[in-house]
Each structure stands twice: as structure tokens, then as C-alpha cells.
Amino acid sequence: MLALVRGPALAVVTLPLSILLFTLCVVSIVLLPIGVGVFTTPPTQQALRWYADQRRRLVRDWGGLEVPRPYRPWPRELRSGVVGQVERCVLLLKDPATWRDLAWLPADMTAGFTTALLPPLLPVNHRITKAMLEPTREMLLAQRVEQLYETRHDAVDASAAELRRIERDLHDGAQARLVAMGMSLGTIEALVERDPARAKKMIAQARANSAEALTELRDLVRGIHPPVLAERGLPDALRALALRMPVPVEDDIELPGRFDEPVETAVYFAVSELLTNAAKHADPKKVWLDVLFAADVSGASVIRVTVTDDGKGGATSEGTGSGLGGVQRRLAQFDGVLAVSSPEGGPTMITLELPATPLPG
Template sequence: MTEDRPRAAVQSHELMLALVRGPALAVVTLPLSILLFTLSLVSIVLLPIGVGVVTTPPTQQAVRWYAGQRRRLVHAWAGLEVPEPYRPWPRDLRGGVVGQVERCTLLLKDPATWRDMAWLPADMTAGFVTALLPPLLPLNLQLTKRMLEPTREMLLSRRVTELYETRHDAVDTSAAELRRIERDLHDGAQARLVAMGMSLGTIEALVERDPARAKQMIAQARENSAEALTELRDLVRGIHPPVLAERGLPDALRALALRMPVPVEEDIELPGRFEEPLESAVYFAVSELLTNAAKHAGAAKVWLDVLHVGAPDGSAIRVTVTDDGRGGASLGSGSGLHGVQRRLAQFDGVLALSSPPGGPTMITLEVPAGHAAE
């Protein structure tokens, strides 16, 4: 008997909330649903004469904003997660008139656009009725969730798009890396080796008639060969650091931290080895983050934390780089952090940034790692 009282109190409280929320929801959403459905329908009808090309994108953006508000409301009132089903916008979407046509085409090709259109009349009819009847309000929320969440086909399509973009990024990154290696070879070691070959030819002609001059040129050739060897070693280290290949990611990151011009306090806990491409991606991502902190943030100290953590679908390497610099970093296109983000995307990795003006800056990256090899 005592246990029934709290349960009855909870049910009474939920009923009172429904009595307030339901009518309010009905009054607000009915005119908005009717307005947005009418505008959307008119814009689509006007597509053949060109007017709809201009009106459809802003109309559909308004519908998406409205649907997004309803998703948040379902989560707040019923605790139900309703992910957005929309396809991501291409990064190279152009502006101007052509951009407007592209936006309209992309919106109309997105299945989520038509699901929103189907949801609006359902919301203004079944949703309106269930909102007015408090006991049926949860059924309105369930209906909204079912119609606004992504279908399995949408999730697969989005994943295919993401894989296509990451493959495109991987190709671009590989091409840029190849050009860098060719440029460094051409401008550095290759030029020194060519100069050394020319010097050896001159030495061969001078060795009998001017031994002193030939001796000087031999010394210079020796210096050129040493410098060329150093440049080749640096180039190889930039492709795949020897310490990373020989001793693994933890020691490679510690060595990287020691080479920084600012003090780096590191805490690295990783079990065993991981796949070579993954270790390389994490290494160069950390290298970029530490270099940015030292060169651009004006930091006096940097903290590096690297952990192997559990994840819903396996495990992950989580890296956090914190500095006491000036802050104000961004993930904008063209920035070093954007490049790190693109590199990590090839491994389904993510990057999060917190960098208020004045600092501190905290950057966290997480990359799925599977299982470490002992």
C-alpha cells in the first residue's frame, strides 16, 4: 500500500504535465505545421517556372529547424533520442546562382526532406488530436520519433557518403604527401648529390695538377655527403619515424614531447602495439598539435595525456593536448587543426576543441583502435 502512493503521485504529476503541455503544443504547432506544409507545397509546385528554386531551400531549412525543435522536445518530454536524418552538405558547395540550384537539388534528393513533408500533415492531424487528449500525448511523441528519426537505409546512405569523403580526403592527403616528398628530395638531397657528383668530376681533373685544391674540394664533398645523408634521414623520419617503427607509439610520443621547445608534461598509458597506419596517424596528429601549441599559442607549458579507453564498439586511443597559451584556436578550413581532423577521419576518428580567447586550449582526439597486440 505504501509503495503504491509514490507511484500514484508520479502518475498524477505526469498527468498534470500532460494537461498543460498537450494544449500548449497543439495551439503552437497546428498553425506552424499548416504554414510550413503549405509553403513547402507551393515552392515545389513552382519549381518548373524557376521560382521554386529560390523559395524551396529557405522553406526546407525552416522545416528542418521546426523538425529539429520537435526532436529536442521529444527528448526533453519523453527521454527519447531522435537523431537527425539529413545528409551532410558537401564541403565544396559553391555560392551564387549555381549554388542555389545545387542546394535545391540536394534538398530534394535527400529522403529526409520528403519524410519531413509527410510528417507535417500527420502532425497537424493525428498529432493535434493526441496533443489535446493528455492520456494520448505519449502516443503523439512516439509518432514524432518514428517519423523524424533516420531509417536504416538513411543511416547506410550517410555512412556511404562519409566513407566516400574520407576516401577522397585520403587520396588528397596521400597526393600532397607525395608532392612534399618529391619537393624535399628535389630541393634538398638530390641537389646536394648532383653538386657532389660535379665536385668529384672537378676533383678528378685537379688531383694531379693541383692536389691542394683537390684536397679542399674533397673536404667540401664530404660535407655535402654528410648533409645529404642528414636530409635523407630527416625525410625518412617525416615519412615514418624510426622510433615509431622500432619501439612503438608510447616511446615515439615521449621522444616527440622531449624535442618540443616548450616543456611537455606527458602521461601515456597504451598497451602493446597497434596497426602501423593507426600509430602513424596518431603520431603525426600529436606532432601537429604539439607544434601548434609551441609555435602559435604562445604556451609556456603543454600537457599530453594518451589513454587506451573502452568504446561501445571496441576500444579507442584518446589523446588530450592542453596548453596555457592565448587560446582562440579554430577548426576552420585551411587551419592545421582542420588537416588533423581530415587525417583522423580516414580512421573514423573525431576531434573536439575548446579554446576560449585567453586560453587555455584543450584538444581531444579519439580514434577507434580495435585490440592492441601485446
């Protein structure tokens, strides 16, 4: 009965929109040689992508068919607003999904319109839409290559930033103390016979400097790979994190043994960032930490972490300075994903998944 209403409504609404968008897109592309199309093509193509996304959503909601978005991700320069209008237009036209969307519009005007008017044939409209709007194997491969390029770029940037941090911490902390200690020992050597009392004081100071340098080196190592993680494993390390938070954290952690060290480290620092963000920005009364070993939608084994708080909400992973954006970039190096649900007023639920396989034994 619902199909009797959905089909005709879909036909009435989509036919004029498909005709209008097809006309605007074609005219805009025709006007490229005289320069006008450079300014009209990007907005018309964005409108077409929005329209195609709505149809993908309808196919999922009404037909139960998942239609992934096929579009190439924007380059970093375009996301940051550096790329000009011409480059933006060229990038859109070089994307094969642009032309597939355009080819889909005539099919939607004809076959789609006809099948929508005949409710028993509505599933045929859904399958046509899925076939024409989902990414091809070649497009999926290109997306994967682009994603690997992006994550490699992020990994290189993160490694360079980490090296600079280590160098800075060594230079400003332990190295300075060790240099001072070396100079003190030279002075002590000269004073040990002439002024034993002063030499004794300087020896005590050198001992204190060596202890402080050792503490700073331990802190530096802890920032690279926390000792609790190496000694007690990921579950205990995460529980220790939860206990150090200034707000109550209720944890439920179920993991089968140990995982590769880089994976455990990535999860540890991601959870640390999420808990710190919740306590610092959300003003919650309580935080819940759930960690389990599960299977994702494709059946692959993952560590799934969910951090929920009853705070004020409004968290987002957008923006280069976002703490969640940093977590997202760290996870992407391992093919991990991050999902954020944080309406204004809360609650906030952040879920991350990281592919992982337990170590034998």
C-alpha cells in the same frame, strides 16, 4: 509535474510553426515549374531542417531518445559555394530526408498536437517524432557510402600532396647535393695528380655535402615515419613530442602495447599538430595531453586523445586552411572523429577518437 507544463507549451508553440512551415514548403515546391520555387525552396527547406533539428533535441532532452540527423552531407562543391541555386534546389529535393521531414509535419500537427495536450501521452509524441525523423537503414547506408567516398577523396588528395612534398624536398635538398657531389668527384679525379692540395680540399667539401645529404634524407624519412615511433612505440613517441613543446605539457598516456603502423602514425601526427597549434595560437600557460585505450559509444575499441590548454580559446576545425581541419581529414581516412570545445577566452579541449586494435604480443 514537469510534463504537465512541457506538453501544453509544446503543443501551443509547435502547432502554428508546423502549419506555417508545411504551407510554405508545399507552396514553394508547387511554384518550382514557373521558376519561383527554385529560389524559395532552399530557404524553406533549411528552415524545416532547423525546426526538425530542434524537435530532435527536445526528444533527446525530454524523452531520452537519440534521433540522429538523416540528411545527406553536402558535396564539396556546395560547401565551397561553387554550386548554383538550381543545383542546390535539386540536391535538397533528391535527399529522401527532405520528404520525410515534410511528411512528419502533418503528423506533428495532428497526433503530435493531441499527445502533447495529454501529458501522460507525451512519450508517444516522442516515439512518433523519433520514428519519422531518424534515418532509415537505407539512408544510413547511403550516408556511409558518401562518407567513404569523401574519405577516399581526402586520402587520395593527401597522398598526392605528400608525394609532391617528398619530390620537392628531394629535388631541392638531397638530390641537389648529390648532383653537386658527383660533379665535385669528377673535378677531383682530374685534379688528383695535377693539384693534390686543391683535390684534398674538394674531397673534404664532398664529404661535407654527403653528410648534409644524409641528414636531409633522414629528416625526410622522419617526416614520413618518425624513427622514435618505430623504435619505442606510440607512448614514448608522444612523450618525446610533449617534451619538445615550448610550453609545459603534462601527459597521461595509457596504451596496451603496439598498434598497426598506419594507426600509430596517424595518432602521432595528429597529436603533433594539436600540441603545435596550442603552443602557437592559444598562448597557454600549460597543456594537458591524455591518451588512453577505451570503448566508444558503440562499444568499439578506440584510441582516445584529449588535448586541453588554458589559452585564449576560439579554435575551430572549419575552413579548408584550418590546421584542425587537416587533422580531421587525416583521421577520417581511418573512420576517426574529432570534437572541438573552444569558447572565446578558453579553455580549449580537443578530443579525437581513432578505431584501433592492439597487436598480439
